[in-house]
Amino acid sequence: MPSVSCALAAAAALLLANPVAGGVMPPPRDVARYKWLVNAGSNASEPQQVHASFGEDPMTSLQFVWSTRTAADTILRFGEAGKPMTSIANGTSTPFDEPVQFIHRAAATGLRAGTTYSYVVGSPAGGWSNVSTMTTAPVPGSPEAGALVFAVYGDMGLDNERSLAWLVKDVEAGAFDAVLHVGDLGYDLDSDGGLRGDAFMNSIAPITARVPYHTMPGNHEIEGGTFKAYRSRFWMPASNDALYHSIDVGNAHFSMISSEMYFAISEYGLLMMPEQFTWLEKDLAAVDRTKSPWLVLMLHRPMYCQDDDSQGDACHTLTNPTRVGYFGQYALEPLLLKYGVDLVVGAHEHFLGLSKVLYNNNASTAAMSNQTDGSILFRNPGAPVHILAGSAGCPERLDVLSPTQPEWSAGAWDVYGYGYLSFPSASRATWSFRNDTDGSIINRLEFQQDHHGPFAA
Ligand SMILES: [Fe+2]
Structure with a gap:
């Protein structure tokens, strides 16, 4: 096995030519729109x-x-x-x-x-x-903790921000209690000299001034490896400049990391991926499952995806570095079993995707059943379920689904929208998705987990 430094150097060389994936950014349509949107013309302080x-x-x-x-x-x-x-x-x-x-x-x-x-x-x-x-967050295990709803999405920018109106309507109605934005914000926060960042921040202010808004960076936040606008504008608790952090809220522990460290090594340098990996393993190991029974890993680039391969993204490959690492080092997927991560949420690809119970490209439907109300029940899955929610709306539009769906897929929908995630009890979690096209609720899932902890290999 090559040394870690050699392995990383080789990976860096491979990735130097790897462009930012996710499509071509269109030119700004209307720069005037990117001026201060709120309080324009008022007191500058x-x-x-x-x-x-x-x-x-x-x-x-x-x-x-x-x-x-x-x-x-x-x-x-x-x-x-x-x-x-x-x-x-x-x-x-x-x-x-x-x-x-x-x-x-x-x-x-x-x-x-x-x-x-x-x-x-x-x-x-x-x-x-x-x-x-x-x-503030309620006490774990309390009725209030069970009633919490998290809005979950990635890839919402300023142009074609399809979910924004629904989200504002929802937050005003108290339909969710916090947001987990799985990377790619603003498209891009630093564009037009940062005017687009200002406009994006003001566009989401009706949400962000009302409920906690947690983020992790996507490829649109890289800014040449500096993450300057993202680091400056967002403040996550006990974090490495908001690049990765975790929270225990209600009945769940959310670990939110930067998948970019696996893809932009030339920009991050060689140390950030091992540092994050060490942090993540320590973070997962420290979770008290009696207080935070549900464990969710969130990262912008998904481990698996169901769209076509027109952009050559790693989630279509068996060598996706977030899953398998580089030369056996820093692989994230084994941590999912080792620590019993219940759900993995990604984005980056612009559609809604659901996996079967999935590990190492091997899927099982044994724990899945269709319920009479149309939802899917996962009863004591022995491995994680992956959800992809990267279609809140961005200038790159929706991606095209692959005509041949992978065996591990439990469904994919080419729709704009965002998810609702909740953990009503230590043994029950739910997911559903707001289809922004018509406001309908689709992809209703229920998870039952009677014994939280490591999954069997
Ligand atoms: Fe992305």
Whole structure:
């Protein structure tokens, strides 16, 4: 076996010529559209692009990010909903140059679990955001934890943002409690000197100011290996500049990593993939399944996919490096069995895909059954199920499904939309998908897992 450094160097050489996959970016259609969308023409120190995520302890902390065009103090005022916002947290601001702005970060800590807080961000001199609310994570195992719904999608940009209107409608109706965006945001955050990033952040602000919005980078965030706009604009808890992180929320543990480290080695360098791999294994090993029984791995580029191979993506191959690593090193798929990962969610390919119970390209339907209500039940699957949700809407449009579906596929749908993931109890999880074309709910799944832990090899 070659040494690790030799293996990585060889992989880097192979990948130097590998272009960013996912199609050709069309030219901007209307640059004027990418100017500040919210509060245009108003006080330049007024907060924009307000967004939040759960903090390091999602039950007791929330963290907020916003932008001002000119320098301003960084103040978060908050209080339990219905009461005065008497708590104050001072944060920090960092100048950003694409386009020029100041990006502010402040965290609310010492909060109560499962509690809704009112908040504003800004400063007395610069102005304040509108009053909004944000809710901390409930105690695992509680009825509130079972009622949580996560909106899940990847690949939503600013042009052809098909899911956005549905998401805004949903968040206003309280239909979901947090968002997990599986990479490719903005298309691209740094385009047009960053104006597109501003416009994208403002376009999702009706969502991000209301519920925690968790992200992981996709290939559209690489920015030559710097991830500059992504790292600057997003703040994930206890993370490596938002490149990978995990949260325990409700009855689930979500590990959200960067698949790009397996594909952009020439841009990342040779250390990021091993560093992330070491972090991930430690993260998965540390999960307390009595508190977080469900385990979900999320990464932008899927391990498997069902569209045609016109773009030559690795998910069509048996040597997909996220699955098998490089020369046997840093393979992610064995971790799925070792730690009993229930679900793997990817995106990048623009359609909805579902696998059978799947490991190492071998699929089983033994745990699957069709229920009378039209849903599919996975009862005590002995390996993960893979879901691909990369069609929230982007300028690259939908991908074309392969006319010959792989044996492991349990279905693929060429539709725009996003998923709803919930974990009603330690033994039950559900998934469904909003078809944005007509608003219908499709792909309803139920998972029953009576004993969480490592899967048998
Ligand atoms: Fe992508």
